[in-house]
Amino acid sequence: MKPYDYILQIVTLILLYIQFIVGLTLYFESPIVHYFIKNFNEAIKLRQVRFFGMEHITMMTIGILVFTIGYIKARKNKAV
Template sequence: MYQSLLILHSLVRWLVLISLLVAIVRAYRGWLGHRRFLKADNTARVVAATSAHVQLVIGITLYFISPVVRYFLNYFKAAVHQREIRFFGMEHITMMLIAIVLLTIGSAKTKRKTTDQQKFKTMAIWFTIALLIIFLSIPWHFSPFTSRPYFRWF
Protein backbone atom coordinates (compact mmCIF):
# COMPACT_ATOMS: atom_id res chain seq x y z
CA MET A 1 0.00 0.00 0.00
CA TYR A 2 2.84 2.38 0.84
CA GLN A 3 4.44 2.06 -2.59
CA SER A 4 1.10 2.56 -4.40
CA LEU A 5 0.31 5.69 -2.39
CA LEU A 6 3.82 7.02 -3.00
CA ILE A 7 3.35 6.60 -6.75
CA LEU A 8 -0.11 8.19 -6.61
CA HIS A 9 1.26 11.09 -4.55
CA SER A 10 4.01 11.60 -7.11
CA LEU A 11 1.55 11.64 -10.01
CA VAL A 12 -1.11 13.81 -8.37
CA ARG A 13 1.62 16.40 -7.74
CA TRP A 14 1.51 17.18 -11.46
CA LEU A 15 -2.27 17.66 -11.41
CA VAL A 16 -1.88 20.08 -8.50
CA LEU A 17 0.89 22.04 -10.20
CA ILE A 18 -0.86 22.22 -13.57
CA SER A 19 -4.23 23.17 -12.10
CA LEU A 20 -2.62 25.83 -9.92
CA LEU A 21 -0.73 27.26 -12.88
CA VAL A 22 -3.91 27.38 -14.96
CA ALA A 23 -5.81 29.09 -12.13
CA ILE A 24 -2.99 31.59 -11.57
CA VAL A 25 -2.66 32.43 -15.27
CA ARG A 26 -6.42 32.95 -15.50
CA ALA A 27 -6.35 35.09 -12.35
CA TYR A 28 -3.57 37.38 -13.57
CA ARG A 29 -5.07 37.68 -17.05
CA GLY A 30 -8.43 38.56 -15.54
CA TRP A 31 -6.99 40.96 -12.98
CA LEU A 32 -4.59 42.79 -15.28
CA GLY A 33 -6.88 42.59 -18.30
CA HIS A 34 -9.96 43.83 -16.40
CA ARG A 35 -12.02 40.84 -17.50
CA ARG A 36 -15.19 39.34 -16.13
CA PHE A 37 -14.88 36.47 -13.65
CA LEU A 38 -16.40 33.64 -15.65
CA LYS A 39 -17.61 30.19 -14.71
CA ALA A 40 -14.35 28.81 -16.21
CA ASP A 41 -12.35 30.98 -13.79
CA ASN A 42 -14.34 29.67 -10.85
CA THR A 43 -13.90 26.11 -12.13
CA ALA A 44 -10.12 26.65 -12.30
CA ARG A 45 -10.21 27.86 -8.69
CA VAL A 46 -12.22 24.85 -7.52
CA VAL A 47 -10.12 22.30 -9.45
CA ALA A 48 -6.87 23.74 -8.08
CA ALA A 49 -8.11 23.77 -4.49
CA THR A 50 -9.72 20.33 -4.74
CA SER A 51 -6.69 18.67 -6.33
CA ALA A 52 -4.48 20.17 -3.62
CA HIS A 53 -6.80 18.81 -0.92
CA VAL A 54 -6.78 15.35 -2.50
CA GLN A 55 -2.98 15.50 -2.56
CA LEU A 56 -3.01 16.56 1.09
CA VAL A 57 -5.08 13.53 2.10
CA ILE A 58 -2.73 11.20 0.21
CA GLY A 59 0.27 12.95 1.74
CA ILE A 60 -1.01 12.75 5.31
CA THR A 61 -1.78 9.06 4.83
CA LEU A 62 1.76 8.55 3.53
CA TYR A 63 3.16 10.47 6.47
CA PHE A 64 1.65 8.05 8.96
CA ILE A 65 2.77 4.88 7.15
CA SER A 66 6.16 6.01 5.86
CA PRO A 67 9.21 4.13 7.14
CA VAL A 68 11.24 7.33 6.77
CA VAL A 69 8.85 9.26 9.00
CA ARG A 70 8.64 6.36 11.45
CA TYR A 71 12.44 6.48 11.74
CA PHE A 72 12.31 10.27 12.15
CA LEU A 73 9.78 10.05 14.97
CA ASN A 74 11.43 7.10 16.75
CA TYR A 75 14.98 8.47 16.55
CA PHE A 76 14.27 12.19 16.56
CA LYS A 77 17.52 13.35 18.19
CA ALA A 78 19.67 11.66 15.55
CA ALA A 79 17.22 11.97 12.65
CA VAL A 80 16.82 15.73 12.95
CA HIS A 81 20.49 16.05 11.93
CA GLN A 82 20.03 13.94 8.78
CA ARG A 83 18.97 16.26 5.97
CA GLU A 84 16.81 13.87 3.95
CA ILE A 85 15.12 12.31 6.97
CA ARG A 86 14.38 15.74 8.48
CA PHE A 87 13.01 16.97 5.16
CA PHE A 88 10.34 14.27 4.99
CA GLY A 89 9.76 14.01 8.72
CA MET A 90 9.29 17.70 9.39
CA GLU A 91 9.96 20.25 6.63
CA HIS A 92 7.96 18.85 3.71
CA ILE A 93 4.76 18.27 5.64
CA THR A 94 4.97 21.61 7.50
CA MET A 95 5.46 23.67 4.37
CA MET A 96 2.80 21.77 2.43
CA LEU A 97 0.28 22.24 5.24
CA ILE A 98 1.02 25.96 5.23
CA ALA A 99 0.61 26.09 1.45
CA ILE A 100 -2.72 24.23 1.54
CA VAL A 101 -4.01 26.52 4.30
CA LEU A 102 -3.07 29.58 2.22
CA LEU A 103 -4.65 28.05 -0.87
CA THR A 104 -7.84 27.28 1.05
CA ILE A 105 -8.02 30.77 2.52
CA GLY A 106 -7.41 32.29 -0.91
CA SER A 107 -10.08 30.13 -2.50
CA ALA A 108 -12.63 31.02 0.20
CA LYS A 109 -11.80 34.73 0.04
CA THR A 110 -12.06 34.69 -3.74
CA LYS A 111 -15.51 33.16 -3.57
CA ARG A 112 -16.70 35.86 -1.17
CA LYS A 113 -15.45 38.89 -3.11
CA THR A 114 -18.13 40.96 -4.82
CA THR A 115 -16.34 42.38 -7.87
CA ASP A 116 -14.59 40.50 -10.64
CA GLN A 117 -11.37 42.47 -10.10
CA GLN A 118 -11.33 41.65 -6.40
CA LYS A 119 -11.88 37.95 -7.18
CA PHE A 120 -9.05 37.82 -9.70
CA LYS A 121 -6.65 39.80 -7.51
CA THR A 122 -7.36 37.68 -4.43
CA MET A 123 -6.98 34.43 -6.33
CA ALA A 124 -3.80 35.61 -8.05
CA ILE A 125 -2.05 36.66 -4.85
CA TRP A 126 -3.03 33.79 -2.55
CA PHE A 127 -2.58 31.06 -5.16
CA THR A 128 0.81 32.44 -6.23
CA ILE A 129 2.11 32.42 -2.65
CA ALA A 130 0.80 28.87 -2.15
CA LEU A 131 2.38 27.71 -5.42
CA LEU A 132 5.77 29.17 -4.47
CA ILE A 133 5.73 27.36 -1.14
CA ILE A 134 4.64 24.12 -2.82
CA PHE A 135 7.29 24.45 -5.51
CA LEU A 136 10.03 25.03 -2.94
CA SER A 137 8.86 22.10 -0.80
CA ILE A 138 8.70 19.43 -3.47
CA PRO A 139 11.69 17.04 -3.47
CA TRP A 140 12.65 17.82 -7.06
CA HIS A 141 15.31 15.85 -8.86
CA PHE A 142 17.49 18.98 -8.88
CA SER A 143 16.82 19.99 -5.26
CA PRO A 144 19.81 20.65 -3.00
CA PHE A 145 17.74 19.48 0.00
CA THR A 146 16.69 16.03 -1.12
CA SER A 147 16.05 14.45 -4.47
CA ARG A 148 13.30 12.25 -5.88
CA PRO A 149 12.43 11.34 -9.48
CA TYR A 150 9.99 13.48 -11.46
CA PHE A 151 7.74 10.44 -12.01
CA ARG A 152 7.32 7.23 -10.08
CA TRP A 153 5.73 4.34 -11.92
CA PHE A 154 3.90 1.22 -10.79
Protein backbone atom coordinates in the same frame (compact mmCIF):
# COMPACT_ATOMS: atom_id res chain seq x y z
CA MET B 1 -16.95 35.92 -12.47
CA LYS B 2 -17.37 33.60 -15.41
CA PRO B 3 -18.72 30.09 -14.82
CA TYR B 4 -15.50 28.66 -16.27
CA ASP B 5 -13.45 30.47 -13.60
CA TYR B 6 -15.66 29.14 -10.82
CA ILE B 7 -15.44 25.56 -12.12
CA LEU B 8 -11.66 25.85 -12.47
CA GLN B 9 -11.36 27.11 -8.89
CA ILE B 10 -13.48 24.29 -7.48
CA VAL B 11 -11.69 21.58 -9.48
CA THR B 12 -8.30 22.93 -8.43
CA LEU B 13 -9.33 23.04 -4.78
CA ILE B 14 -10.71 19.49 -4.90
CA LEU B 15 -7.55 18.16 -6.55
CA LEU B 16 -5.43 20.01 -3.99
CA TYR B 17 -7.27 18.38 -1.09
CA ILE B 18 -7.13 14.94 -2.71
CA GLN B 19 -3.38 15.36 -3.14
CA PHE B 20 -3.12 16.48 0.49
CA ILE B 21 -4.99 13.39 1.76
CA VAL B 22 -2.88 11.06 -0.40
CA GLY B 23 0.27 12.84 0.79
CA LEU B 24 -0.71 12.50 4.45
CA THR B 25 -1.42 8.81 3.94
CA LEU B 26 1.97 8.26 2.32
CA TYR B 27 3.66 10.40 4.97
CA PHE B 28 2.41 8.27 7.84
CA GLU B 29 3.25 5.04 5.99
CA SER B 30 6.82 6.13 5.19
CA PRO B 31 9.67 4.23 6.87
CA ILE B 32 11.67 7.48 7.03
CA VAL B 33 8.92 9.14 9.05
CA HIS B 34 8.63 6.11 11.33
CA TYR B 35 12.37 6.35 11.98
CA PHE B 36 12.07 10.11 12.52
CA ILE B 37 9.29 9.71 15.09
CA LYS B 38 10.89 6.81 16.99
CA ASN B 39 14.41 8.32 17.03
CA PHE B 40 13.60 12.02 17.17
CA ASN B 41 16.74 13.16 19.03
CA GLU B 42 19.03 11.39 16.54
CA ALA B 43 16.96 12.07 13.45
CA ILE B 44 16.71 15.82 14.00
CA LYS B 45 20.47 16.03 13.39
CA LEU B 46 20.29 14.18 10.06
CA ARG B 47 19.45 16.68 7.31
CA GLN B 48 17.65 14.32 4.89
CA VAL B 49 15.62 12.58 7.58
CA ARG B 50 14.67 15.90 9.20
CA PHE B 51 13.57 17.27 5.80
CA PHE B 52 11.16 14.41 5.12
CA GLY B 53 10.13 13.94 8.73
CA MET B 54 9.37 17.55 9.63
CA GLU B 55 10.18 20.29 7.13
CA HIS B 56 8.43 18.93 4.04
CA ILE B 57 5.10 18.23 5.75
CA THR B 58 5.19 21.63 7.46
CA MET B 59 5.81 23.59 4.27
CA MET B 60 3.24 21.61 2.28
CA THR B 61 0.60 22.20 4.96
CA ILE B 62 1.39 25.92 4.97
CA GLY B 63 1.07 25.90 1.17
CA ILE B 64 -2.38 24.29 1.39
CA LEU B 65 -3.45 26.88 3.98
CA VAL B 66 -2.21 29.79 1.85
CA PHE B 67 -4.01 28.43 -1.21
CA THR B 68 -7.24 27.94 0.76
CA ILE B 69 -7.08 31.43 2.28
CA GLY B 70 -6.48 32.87 -1.19
CA TYR B 71 -9.48 30.97 -2.54
CA ILE B 72 -11.71 32.24 0.28
CA LYS B 73 -10.57 35.84 -0.21
CA ALA B 74 -11.14 35.59 -3.98
CA ARG B 75 -14.67 34.27 -3.43
CA LYS B 76 -15.49 37.09 -1.01
CA ASN B 77 -14.10 39.68 -3.40
CA LYS B 78 -16.03 38.43 -6.45
CA ALA B 79 -17.72 41.80 -7.02
CA VAL B 80 -14.48 43.35 -8.34
